Amino acid sequence: MKRKVLIVEPSEVIVEGLKVALQHADLRILEPETSVENLGVRLDLHKPDILIINPTLNDNVTEMRNGRNLAVVALVYQYIKQSRLRHFDAVVDIRDSSSSILQMVLDLSTKSSSGDNAMSNHELTRRETAVLVEVAKGLSNKEIASRLNVSVFTVTTHRKNIVRKTGIKSVAGLTVYALLNNLIDEEVVI
């Protein structure tokens, strides 16, 4: 089934660009909103699976999710305090490449369709976990990109999200995290 995406962003140019980036057989882009005025109504009426919203309009993720099975993505193009982005399921930066933005949104949709996203703001997506495992093994972004068959940009975006969600910045720290969560065996760590 196609995942429904609602974009809430005041800039028409950015909305149009995002719509192009998100052209994919598994996604259906709903009529965008330029403000949060009708957001509650739209969420109830059209039941989007993914909400992509400019956090300067609203960063209260709990209120937006409000029991709905909804992944909430922050759309940023300026400096925003990390603490305001903490509750979002993912952060899309408009300076990321189109393909990495698309990949991130597709990853989200597989997760929300699995149904258990109660803890989603802390949990890593499947793709992020895959990247984390390679990071913990000591591979470079370039090596990870070629192994997972994605662009280096996509890998950097995933890494930013991993750091944001876990609060762990160093490779050594991420390796410990991966070991504690049984994502890798000690033998693979170099």
Add this chain to the structure above:
Amino acid sequence: MTDYFYTANDNLSALVTEHPELLLTLSHFDMPLGFGDKTIAQVCHEHDVEPDFFLLITQVYCNDSYVPAQAVIKSTPMYNLVPYLVRSHDYYLNRRLPHIKSHLAKIASLLPKRAGNAIKQFFDAYVGEVEAHFAHEETTVYPHITRLLTHQHGDDYMINDYLAHHDNLEDKLSDLVQIIFKYLPTGETDDDAIDMIFDILQLSRDLRKHSLIEDKILGPYVKLLEKQHTAR
């Protein structure tokens, strides 16, 4: 002259009462407690510390946004700077880090072997990095200062190389804190874990102040010496 928040004629005890975090600074200056009602100038003289330098350090230590003017760097006698930094290194390497390490070993022994080992290895690698960082400063940067002060030639090293690669020693400590309170698979070790987190946070704060001193005093001071050396 300089507009410090305290002057050399104020009581040291008043300064430390308002900023207890300076107790560590006193220990890096090798000034023991029990200074009674002596003024900052008196205590400094007793321990061969230049009062203006002492005030400069305390100002950077207590006020993160303070950036000393070049005139201040130029007019403050700096002979205490390298000994101060070396003593701080010694304190981190021989006192704080071993203390945290023994705490960590205790916590690790209560964890599943694999998790315990992972955390211990992480910390050992971190200590190794800190050692290398300090060793570089002591074998490269500080001798560079001596050579500049004694007008020796043939020194290609420039302090900008150091400032450009001055890595942050607190990031991994913050990772360790995150790992301990968010991801440690345990419940029994809580008291030890909390004690240790406080220790780590304190060390992390002090290391950050230490970097501020290097970036705001050591860096500009050495640049000044380099300029004078080239001008000769």
